[in-house]
Amino acid sequence: MATFDVNRRKLLSAGVALGSVAVSASTTTQARSIAGAVPWEPDQAAAPPAALAGTSPPASFFTASERAFIDAAVSRLIPQDELGGGAKEAGVTVFLDRQLTGSYGKARTWYMQGPWSEGTPSQGNQSRLTPAQTYRAAIKAIDSYCQKTFSNKTFAQLAESQQDEVLTHLEKDEIELEGVKAKSFFEALLQNTLEGFLSDPIYGGNRDMVGWKLIGFPGTRYDYRDFVSKHGEKLALTPVGLKINPQD
Amino acid sequence: MARKLPPVDVVMVGFGWTAAMLGQELTDAGLKVLALERGTWRDTSTDFAVTFAQDELRYYYRKALFQEPAQETLTFRNSANETALPMRELGSFLPANGVGGAGIHWNGQYWRFLPSDFMARSHNIERYGAGAIPDSMTVQDWGVTYDELEPYYDKFERLCGISGKAGNIKGSIQNGGNPFEGARSRDYPNPPMQMTYGPTLFAEAARQIGHKPFACASANMSQPYTNPLGVTLGQCSYCGFCEKYGCGNYSKASPQTTILPVLMRKPNFELRTGSEVIRINHDKNSKRATSVTYVTEQGEEFEQPAEIVVMSAFILHNAHLLLTSGIGTPYDPQTGQGVIGKNYAYQIVSSVDVFFDDKIINPFIGAGALGMAIDEFNGDNFDHTGLGFIGGGYIALWNTNGRPIETHPVPEGTPKWGGKFKKAVAENYLKSATIATHGSVMSHRGNHLDLDPTYRDIHGRPLMRMTFDYTDNEHKMSDYLTDRATEIAKAMKPREFHAKKREGHYSIVPYQTTHNTGGAIMGSDPKSSALNRYLQSWDLHNLFVLGASAFPQNPGYNPTGTIGALTYWAADAIKNQYLKNPGPLVQA
Numbered sequence: 111m112a113t114f115d116v117n118r119r120k121l122l123s124a125g126v127a128l129g130s131v132a133v134s135a136s137t138t139t140q141a142r143s144i145a146g147a148v149p150w151e152p153d154q155a156a157a158p159p160a161a162l163a164g165t166s167p168p169a170s171f172f173t174a175s176e177r178a179f180i181d182a183a184v185s186r187l188i189p190q191d192e193l194g195g196g197a198k199e200a201g202v203t204v205f206l207d208r209q210l211t212g213s214y215g216k217a218r219t220w221y222m223q224g225p226w227s228e229g230t231p232s233q234g235n236q237s238r239l240t241p242a243q244t245y246r247a248a249i250k251a252i253d254s255y256c257q258k259t260f261s262n263k264t265f266a267q268l269a270e271s272q273q274d275e276v277l278t279h280l281e282k283d284e285i286e287l288e289g290v291k292a293k294s295f296f297e298a299l300l301q302n303t304l305e306g307f308l309s310d311p312i313y314g315g316n317r318d319m320v321g322w323k324l325i326g327f328p329g330t331r332y333d334y335r336d337f338v339s340k341h342g343e344k345l346a347l348t349p350v351g352l353k354i355n356p357q358d
Numbered sequence: 359m360a361r362k363l364p365p366v367d368v369v370m371v372g373f374g375w376t377a378a379m380l381g382q383e384l385t386d387a388g389l390k391v392l393a394l395e396r397g398t399w400r401d402t403s404t405d406f407a408v409t410f411a412q413d414e415l416r417y418y419y420r421k422a423l424f425q426e427p428a429q430e431t432l433t434f435r436n437s438a439n440e441t442a443l444p445m446r447e448l449g450s451f452l453p454a455n456g457v458g459g460a461g462i463h464w465n466g467q468y469w470r471f472l473p474s475d476f477m478a479r480s481h482n483i484e485r486y487g488a489g490a491i492p493d494s495m496t497v498q499d500w501g502v503t504y505d506e507l508e509p510y511y512d513k514f515e516r517l518c519g520i521s522g523k524a525g526n527i528k529g530s531i532q533n534g535g536n537p538f539e540g541a542r543s544r545d546y547p548n549p550p551m552q553m554t555y556g557p558t559l560f561a562e563a564a565r566q567i568g569h570k571p572f573a574c575a576s577a578n579m580s581q582p583y584t585n586p587l588g589v590t591l592g593q594c595s596y597c598g599f600c601e602k603y604g605c606g607n608y609s610k611a612s613p614q615t616t617i618l619p620v621l622m623r624k625p626n627f628e629l630r631t632g633s634e635v636i637r638i639n640h641d642k643n644s645k646r647a648t649s650v651t652y653v654t655e656q657g658e659e660f661e662q663p664a665e666i667v668v669m670s671a672f673i674l675h676n677a678h679l680l681l682t683s684g685i686g687t688p689y690d691p692q693t694g695q696g697v698i699g700k701n702y703a704y705q706i707v708s709s710v711d712v713f714f715d716d717k718i719i720n721p722f723i724g725a726g727a728l729g730m731a732i733d734e735f736n737g738d739n740f741d742h743t744g745l746g747f748i749g750g751g752y753i754a755l756w757n758t759n760g761r762p763i764e765t766h767p768v769p770e771g772t773p774k775w776g777g778k779f780k781k782a783v784a785e786n787y788l789k790s791a792t793i794a795t796h797g798s799v800m801s802h803r804g805n806h807l808d809l810d811p812t813y814r815d816i817h818g819r820p821l822m823r824m825t826f827d828y829t830d831n832e833h834k835m836s837d838y839l840t841d842r843a844t845e846i847a848k849a850m851k852p853r854e855f856h857a858k859k860r861e862g863h864y865s866i867v868p869y870q871t872t873h874n875t876g877g878a879i880m881g882s883d884p885k886s887s888a889l890n891r892y893l894q895s896w897d898l899h900n901l902f903v904l905g906a907s908a909f910p911q912n913p914g915y916n917p918t919g920t921i922g923a924l925t926y927w928a929a930d931a932i933k934n935q936y937l938k939n940p941g942p943l944v945q946a
Contacts, residue, residue: 141654144399145625189777229443230436234867308763324784325787
């Protein structure tokens with residue numbers, strides 16, 4: 111039976127040396143014991159990735175025809191117009207290419223064990239495909255649908271009004287696609303397009319902060335204390351990014 | 359085979375808010391305390407420094423700070439008639455992973471529960487008669503009162519440096535505070551935050567139609583603050599990256615910014631990261647937990663004996679670990695017998711977007727707990743006679759953020775894409791705000807947690823299965839709140855507004871809130887609760903289960919204030935009662 115004799119207990123009984131900084135990180139794994147200090151080591155900051163340079167980084171995920179599809183589709187979701195550049199001009203295709211190559215595309219953090227079953231809308235995504243597999247299968251199936259429906263033209267070759275028609279069918283789940291649910295793909299594409307248009311430019315989209323400038327978001331400024339009391343004033347702050355200098 | 363390690367006085371499973379608080383208290387009492395955390399070490403300068411903390415894609419949309427379903431998830435269904443399926447990616451709620459837990463990525467919205475919340479069953483029956491709570495609602499009293507917890511709320515507020523204005527000091531109503539709150543012994547340690555335009559407009563409108571708006575209490579600092587442990591937090595810079603993000607500015611109370619700089623240096627404290635507890639070993643004869651078994655990232659298994667075992671993980675893990683360790687009797691919704699997994703509850707939220715032509719709101723000047731609220735329709739602050747529901751919630755205009763991927767409200771009827779959508783986002787981003795309702799969820803017989811018969815986790819254990827849906831009581835209550843919020847929206851005289859009621863079944867897909875509660879509830883009878891009033895297991899007297907898993911139902915406030923108060927309350931009981939005479943603190 112346990113007894114607690116706190117008064118007589120020696121605090122330093124269990125192998126923790128007084129005065130020493132006993133941070134013993136295992137060299138090969140994350141399992142580690144930390145005692146006697148707040149751990150800190152140089153160069154351990156989990157900084158974000160380096161900013162993408164230039165306007166045409168090498169394609170790593172999309173094939174040329176897939177790239178044409180994405181360019182065309184995101185141009186309809188967020189078009190270039192009198193307000194400024196759209197998703198394509200913002201580099202959303204590059205953004206998507208990078209995302210689908212990386213851990214998001216591989217669904218690295220998702221629970222991907224079977225058995226598989228569709229379930230109810232309340233139960234969420236039950237597809238066995240990763241985002242990368244979903245994009246690949248959906249683009250192929252949509253181009254195949256377009257070729258059958260529009261005298262052998264791919265989605266990218268259609269007129270804008272026809273592209274909008276196809277996208278609307280996808281949104282409403284009115285097209286049967288082989289191996290992938292039209293609505294699920296459409297929702298992922300739209301969400302990822304918004305991400306690419308409005309995320310920090312280091313990820314390849316939101317080029318020249320076109321998305322942030324469109325709406326008036328000043329970016330990753332971290333201190334607005336001077337502006338809290340300026341109720342109702344248009345501040346017109348130039349946006350700043352994590353790694354990219356402000357530009358007008 | 360698990361390697362058996364030398365015993366410690368106290369082992370804690372999971373190292374977030376509650377473990378940091380209890381670890382600090384029990385090391386002060388001279389005990390050797392070990393925390394086991396499955397995730398990694400995390401700190402401000404390395405993991406969410408101000409030079410890169412404000413990254414919407416990385417932290418929210420790619421979920422850098424949260425639990426990964428690949429590592430642990432649960433299955434979900436709305437009712438027992440359905441087959442539960444895995445939550446394959448996060449959605450409705452965001453459990454944490456790593457040191458600091460959800461204390462890193464909360465908004466900092468700080469509330470105390472109402473005195474009547476702790477007596478939800480007896481209070482409602484006394485006021486409205488026995489019919490107020492039908493048999494299908496398994497609402498229970500907590501076994502602890504507001505007055506008993508008051509000193510512990512106060513202590514947690516000092517630890518965190520809560521910024522706010524008291525509404526009731528020792529029974530005397532204070533101008534500018536929440537007049538409905540329970541009596542407090544003194545004011546908050548810091549004044550309220552400076553208010554931005556959106557909440558100011560909300561408060562003016564609410565006042566015009568007869569309500570009593572107040573500045574919400576906030577764990578974002580209104581000014582620099584040094585807490586009783588000697589740890590200093592900086593003034594909030596209103597950057598608008600709180601919930602789902604770590605604060606790069608040391609301005610949001612978290613384990614890292616309030617306790618860890620002291621606790622980590624103590625010689626009688628140790629933390630092991632990358633160490634996931636998979637079982638609590640126990641001896642039914644002696645009614646004691648004997649040890650915990652944990653697995654490291656490289657797959658090594660260890661057995662860690664301890665005199666006291668503390669479950670201090672998120673509620674879903676506490677409940678899962680109790681179920682998989684075979685502690686207590688699992689709850690059976692058919693018979694109503696058993697306690698582990700009983701009374702799982704959540705929150706029901708709705709909103710009203712308001713759009714102005716002539717008012718620039720600048721939503722990006724924000725903070726997680728920056729807002730004005732009214733509390734007229736929370737708990738039993740209003741007469742429920744004839745309304746057909748119990749419970750309630752607050753109505754607030756929080757100016758949490760203008761993060762553009764997440765926050766770009768558009769008027770009703772706007773297409774979801776294309777030129778019209780783009781134009782609507784561009785026109786409304788700076789000129790819109792959102793009124794939120796934050797409602798209670800009462801416990802219901804069918805809403806519960808148990809083990810899934812089909813799906814397994816990476817350790818081969820059954821996943822936990824969540825069976826949950828909103829019932830008539832919640833929908834009626836939430837609709838009532840949304841209607842009241844709409845009245846305030848109209849009084850704000852916007853160009854237009856868009857009320858978004860919470861309709862239909864609960865869905866695990868859209869983010870709502872990480873206020874999951876229940877599963878290991880506290881109470882005064884071992885037949886109907888898993889824990890006694892000191893969060894001590896009725897079955898194993900040296901096992902304490904901290905956190906919102908103890909809530910018998912979920913009131914209409916954010917939970918962290920009460921989680922903090924209950925933790926200090928339990929710490930006091932362990933230090934001043936249990937250590938002197940280890941055994942049940944309440945006789946069944």
